[in-house]
Amino acid sequence: xxxxxxxxxxxxxxxxxxxDDWSADKQTYHVPWGKAMMWIFLVSDTFIxxxxxxxxxxxxxxxxxxxxxxxxxxxxxxxGGDPIPLILIAIMTFILISSSGTMALAVNFGYRxxxxxxxxxxxxxxxxGASFVSMQVxxxxxxxxxxxxxxxxxxxxAPQFGAVxxxxxxxxxxxxxxxxxxxxxxxxRVKRGYYDEKGYEIVEIAGLYxxxxxxxxxxxxxxxxxx
Amino acid sequence: xxSATGQQHPLGIYxxxxxxxxxxxxxxxxxxxxxxxxxxRWFLVLLFMFLKAGFIIAIFMHVFWERxxxxxxxxxxxxxxxxxxxxxxxxxxxxxxxxxxxxxxxxNAVALSPSDLHGAEHEEEEEH
Numbered sequence: 565x566x567x568x569x570x571x572x573x574x575x576x577x578x579x580x581x582x583x584d585d586w587s588a589d590k591q592t593y594h595v596p597w598g599k600a601m602m603w604i605f606l607v608s609d610t611f612i613x614x615x616x617x618x619x620x621x622x623x624x625x626x627x628x629x630x631x632x633x634x635x636x637x638x639x640x641x642x643x644g645g646d647p648i649p650l651i652l653i654a655i656m657t658f659i660l661i662s663s664s665g666t667m668a669l670a671v672n673f674g675y676r677x678x679x680x681x682x683x684x685x686x687x688x689x690x691x692x693g694a695s696f697v698s699m700q701v702x703x704x705x706x707x708x709x710x711x712x713x714x715x716x717x718x719x720x721x722a723p724q725f726g727a728v729x730x731x732x733x734x735x736x737x738x739x740x741x742x743x744x745x746x747x748x749x750x751x752x753r754v755k756r757g758y759y760d761e762k763g764y765e766i767v768e769i770a771g772l773y774x775x776x777x778x779x780x781x782x783x784x785x786x787x788x789x790x791x
Numbered sequence: 792x793x794s795a796t797g798q799q800h801p802l803g804i805y806x807x808x809x810x811x812x813x814x815x816x817x818x819x820x821x822x823x824x825x826x827x828x829x830x831x832r833w834f835l836v837l838l839f840m841f842l843k844a845g846f847i848i849a850i851f852m853h854v855f856w857e858r859x860x861x862x863x864x865x866x867x868x869x870x871x872x873x874x875x876x877x878x879x880x881x882x883x884x885x886x887x888x889x890x891x892x893x894x895x896x897x898x899n900a901v902a903l904s905p906s907d908l909h910g911a912e913h914e915e916e917e918e919h
Binding site for chain 2: 592595603607619621622624625665669719721765772776785789
């Protein structure tokens with residue numbers, strides 16, 4: 565390496581200098597680093613979901629075909645009775661709210677050091693999440709196989725309906741699936757006593773992710789299914 | 792403050808908020824079930840949505856108890872998105888207006904429902 569290049573490195577500090585510059589500052593967030601990183605990830609995820617919902621707003625406004633009536637498409641009849649509007653979506657909403665409650669309790673019992681309750685509450689949360697995903701699979705297969713909805717068209721009206729539906733609910737469902745795996749992973753580590761010395765912030769961090777998934781569903785439920 | 796020892800709060804508040812979220816979800820669903828339409832539908836759906844979202848963020852995600860440095864980092868950047876939404880709404884309205892005006896589509900066209908389509912399917916079967 566020439567002397568000039570070495571001097572440049574000293575002046576810039578290289579990678580060590582980069583790390584120094586960022587870490588020499590005063591700590592901004594007085595929370596465990598994992599929690600701050602989870603929040604930053606969630607903020608970026610907010611932007612992704614908002615982009616999806618905003619593009620949905622835009623195609624729905626600009627399409628000249630009539631937008632399909634969600635409350636009729638997502639109606640379901642039990643035992644040959646009259647179809648109840650949006651009933652499956654309502655059940656999915658209640659399941660996700662239930663899972664949010666068990667998750668909040670798991671975080672609380674985690675900080676109390678009650679490993680058994682934390683483990684079972686996290687398992688319950690994951691079970692709610694898994695049932696949510698399986699209902700979504702049922703909903704997708706009904707729309708694809710029986711109703712003939714495709715990302716490029718559907719029998720009811722505006723073809724963009726399918727694109728928006730598969731994109732938004734698919735992306736949300738993927739988040740729920742990842743969340744179920746993440747929760748089970750953390751739950752079994754809690755049970756094994758992996759966090760006895762590290763502390764139980766991890767349960768709160770996993771909880772933040774799970775509540776976020778529920779939060780996104782609140783917006784999807786309102787904008788895509790109800791309005 | 793509370794962050795040093797983790798977010799530790801009485802259990803009661805979680806049960807109360809949990810119940811409230813159930814009630815708000817039921818209210819949202821009731822709007823559709825009782826077929827409320829027009830401006831009232833928008834008002835009620837958005838009201839229940841914002842209340843639900845607010846309680847989840849504030850209580851379940853503990854933002855209410857976090858220091859402002861973190862709370863503003865979380866809540867600040869997404870407010871910029873309101874601008875994006877507003878621009879896209881204005882732009883979208885303009886585009887749809889010009890499409891109806893110059894392309895001759897019917898602005899009052901009604902979408903088909905599953906019952907229409909399945910009815911048509913049975914008619915075809917009878918013809919065969």
